[in-house]
Amino acid sequence: MTSDSPTSSASSPGSSSSASSPGPSRLPAVGRRAVIGAAAAAPLLAALPATASASTRHRGRPRRLKGGGDLGPHVIVFDPSTRNIQARLDEVFARQESDQFGPGRYQFLFKPGTYHGLNAQIGFYTSISGLGLSPDDTTIHGDITVDAGWFDGNATQNFWRSAENLAVVPVNGTNRWAVAQAAPFRRMHVRGGLNLAPDGYGWASGGYIADSRIDGTVGPYSQQQWYTRDSSVGGWTNGVWNMVFSGVEGAPAQGFPDPPYTTLSTTPRSREKPFLYLDGHRYRVFLPALRTDARGVTWGKGTPRGTSLPLERFYVARPGDSAATLNRALDQGLHLLLTPGIYHVDRPLRVNRPNTVVLGLGYATLIPDNGVTAMRVADVDGVRLAGFLIDAGTVNSPVLLEVGPRWASRSHAANPITVQDVFIRIGGAGPGRATTSMVVNARHTLIDHTWVWRADHGDGVGWETNRCDYGVVVNGHDVLATGLFVEHFNKYDVQWNGERGRTIFFQNEKAYDAPDQAAIQNGSIKGYAAYRVGDHVTTHEGWGMGSYCYYNVNPTIVQHHGFAAPVRPGVRFHHLLVVSLSGNGQYECVINDTGAPTSGSDTVPSTVVSYP
Numbered sequence: 001m002t003s004d005s006p007t008s009s010a011s012s013p014g015s016s017s018s019a020s021s022p023g024p025s026r027l028p029a030v031g032r033r034a035v036i037g038a039a040a041a042a043p044l045l046a047a048l049p050a051t052a053s054a055s056t057r058h059r060g061r062p063r064r065l066k067g068g069g070d071l072g073p074h075v076i077v078f079d080p081s082t083r084n085i086q087a088r089l090d091e092v093f094a095r096q097e098s099d100q101f102g103p104g105r106y107q108f109l110f111k112p113g114t115y116h117g118l119n120a121q122i123g124f125y126t127s128i129s130g131l132g133l134s135p136d137d138t139t140i141h142g143d144i145t146v147d148a149g150w151f152d153g154n155a156t157q158n159f160w161r162s163a164e165n166l167a168v169v170p171v172n173g174t175n176r177w178a179v180a181q182a183a184p185f186r187r188m189h190v191r192g193g194l195n196l197a198p199d200g201y202g203w204a205s206g207g208y209i210a211d212s213r214i215d216g217t218v219g220p221y222s223q224q225q226w227y228t229r230d231s232s233v234g235g236w237t238n239g240v241w242n243m244v245f246s247g248v249e250g251a252p253a254q255g256f257p258d259p260p261y262t263t264l265s266t267t268p269r270s271r272e273k274p275f276l277y278l279d280g281h282r283y284r285v286f287l288p289a290l291r292t293d294a295r296g297v298t299w300g301k302g303t304p305r306g307t308s309l310p311l312e313r314f315y316v317a318r319p320g321d322s323a324a325t326l327n328r329a330l331d332q333g334l335h336l337l338l339t340p341g342i343y344h345v346d347r348p349l350r351v352n353r354p355n356t357v358v359l360g361l362g363y364a365t366l367i368p369d370n371g372v373t374a375m376r377v378a379d380v381d382g383v384r385l386a387g388f389l390i391d392a393g394t395v396n397s398p399v400l401l402e403v404g405p406r407w408a409s410r411s412h413a414a415n416p417i418t419v420q421d422v423f424i425r426i427g428g429a430g431p432g433r434a435t436t437s438m439v440v441n442a443r444h445t446l447i448d449h450t451w452v453w454r455a456d457h458g459d460g461v462g463w464e465t466n467r468c469d470y471g472v473v474v475n476g477h478d479v480l481a482t483g484l485f486v487e488h489f490n491k492y493d494v495q496w497n498g499e500r501g502r503t504i505f506f507q508n509e510k511a512y513d514a515p516d517q518a519a520i521q522n523g524s525i526k527g528y529a530a531y532r533v534g535d536h537v538t539t540h541e542g543w544g545m546g547s548y549c550y551y552n553v554n555p556t557i558v559q560h561h562g563f564a565a566p567v568r569p570g571v572r573f574h575h576l577l578v579v580s581l582s583g584n585g586q587y588e589c590v591i592n593d594t595g596a597p598t599s600g601s602d603t604v605p606s607t608v609v610s611y612p
Contacts, residue, residue, distance in 0.1 A: 065328060075107045075109060107339075108126070110128070115142070120145065126161050132277060134165075134300065135212075139167040140166060154202045162186070163186070164185075174219075181453070192216045193216030194216070194218045205224045207225075209229070210272070214232070218235065220236070220237065221237070229270065233249070246263075246267040247267040256544070271290045271446060274357055287306050287357065314359075315332075317336055327347070333353060342364075342365045352378040355380075364388045365390070371397050372397060374401060377402065386419075386421055386422065387422070389424070390422070392426040396433040396435065403438070404445070413443075413478070420446075421450070430460045431466060433466060434468045440476050446479075446482070449483035453487050454490070463490070470493075471487070472495075480501075480503075492529060493528075496540065499537060503542040512550050512551065514551055516557070539570035544575050545573065547579075562587060595607070595608045
């Protein structure tokens with residue numbers, strides 16, 4: 001084993017915004033996913049003597065930023081009396097249906113009440129959410145739909161969209177949510193069934209459900225893999241390669257590899273994502289409590305456990321706000337609410353205070369300029385990062401997101417840092433480069449659903465063009481990842497150096513675009529593992545983990561294994577698989593030197609049920 005590793009306008013709850021003009025619409029390049037499923041600042045004044053007038057007495061100090069206020073033109077708020085809701089939904093969908101790498105960002109917010117006859121089709125960078133304290137406070141009689149007509153029935157590129165905190169009563173009894181990665185379905189109540197496949201049952205590659213209740217049956221059908229956490233389902237029809245459940249009432253019995261179910265009765269630790277809600281006529285952000293050995297949903301039995309903050313405690317950021325302004329807000333002790341749009345940052349956003357919340361709406365996106373790190377979190381308790389995208393800039397960033405400084409050592413067991421629905425992208429929307437996407441140094445961090453993706457299609461894509469050697473590097477001890485999606489990095493997709501790490505569900509594809517065997521050679525080993533545990537680690541555990549290869553540039557490439565770990569009793573894995581997609585490259589083993597090789601073009605997994 002080698003040692004090559006990195007150390008709307010919604011100024012009030014009663015108003016709703018108008019949508020902006022559309023951005024350019026681009027169809028994706030055909031690749032594996034097609035083939036296989038393929039403040040304004042205050043004036044700065046010179047200091048004056050103490051006898052100066054009141055108007056100039058505070059020269060030299062910037063005015064304190066205020067919290068709360070307008071949510072911006074791309075947050076669109078409805079109540080049951082709003083007219084033409086369907087037309088507004090359709091208008092945004094027309095812009096976003098196929099605009100995979102465009103600038104549009106939108107958040108729909110539905111006030112508590114009952115809505116009839118709606119079909120909310122959800123496109124790229126669009127989020128739909130209820131504003132109640134419980135999903136059942138906001139009920140849509142209709143559908144919240146994701147399908148794949150824009151891509152000829154192929155759902156494998158239905159990225160970056162979300163549904164949260166709503167109840168839906170589907171028109172025909174079953175709601176369709178045919179998504180791929182970075183498309184969470186959180187805190188939802190489906191009073192019927194849920195179909196996770198596109199119309200026609202074309203290819204699909206998702207997905208994530210948490211804190212949700214589906215009264216009927218969930219049908220994944222063509223979904224390659226899926227992770228469901230702390231939820232309740234009325235049934236589950238099937239699995240393709242890797243279906244993982246933790247803390248899910250009604251989950252199917254464990255059966256991996258046939259059927260491919262990994263079922264844990266509880267989730268060891270979880271804390272649900274913060275969410276915006278209305279308390280009367282005032283916006284607040286609810287902060288769910290930490291749970292241990294969690295099972296089932298957090299809502300439905302009175303007021304959920306947790307605390308809340310008024311919107312006035314948040315700096316409501318708008319695109320165009322500088323990193324200096326956002327850092328000033330953080331230094332004042334304000335939390336950040338990132339409204340939909342794109343934010344260029346020329347210095348890191350520094351989250352230094354304990355219990356700070358950084359919450360994005362509508363896939364708010366941070367782009368680091370001049371090779372800076374987009375965000376750094378100090379070694380402090382209780383920080384919550386949720387609901388935003390980091391898109392690598394054109395100048396190489398050593399790290400895009402740093403959770404805890406190097407050598408962080410404080411215990412955060414009672415109040416961990418959480419990273420939820422935070423997505424990272426290198427390339428696709430244009431050239432982007434980084435060395436490492438995410439580094440987690442803080443102990444006890446909870447990584448709950450992330451997709452860290454080096455683009456395989458779009459603009460600025462190539463082995464060196466959007467180079468990024470490492471996806472996620474975990475140096476902190478006692479870190480738990482639930483729903484870890486990491487794909488296409490030039491070297492290790494995941495490098496785990498901390499002790500007592502745990503991962504429940506991992507999905508990976510190796511980089512498609514390696515030009516030849518030499519480009520991926522790792523010393524004497526053929527290729528870098530998708531998930532590598534450091535040689536010194538004595539305790540680690542993983543459940544329901546898959547790696548796929550699609551070396552379409554050079555199908556003769558051989559990958560020795562998908563997983564690499566030291567051989568010790570305390571380092572354990574359950575339910576591993578590797579897959580060669582249509583014979584474009586092959587694996588020799590599953591983990592270390594264990595597991596049968598893949599072969600041929602039939603796309604049949606090679607599995608290891610337990611290791612060692």
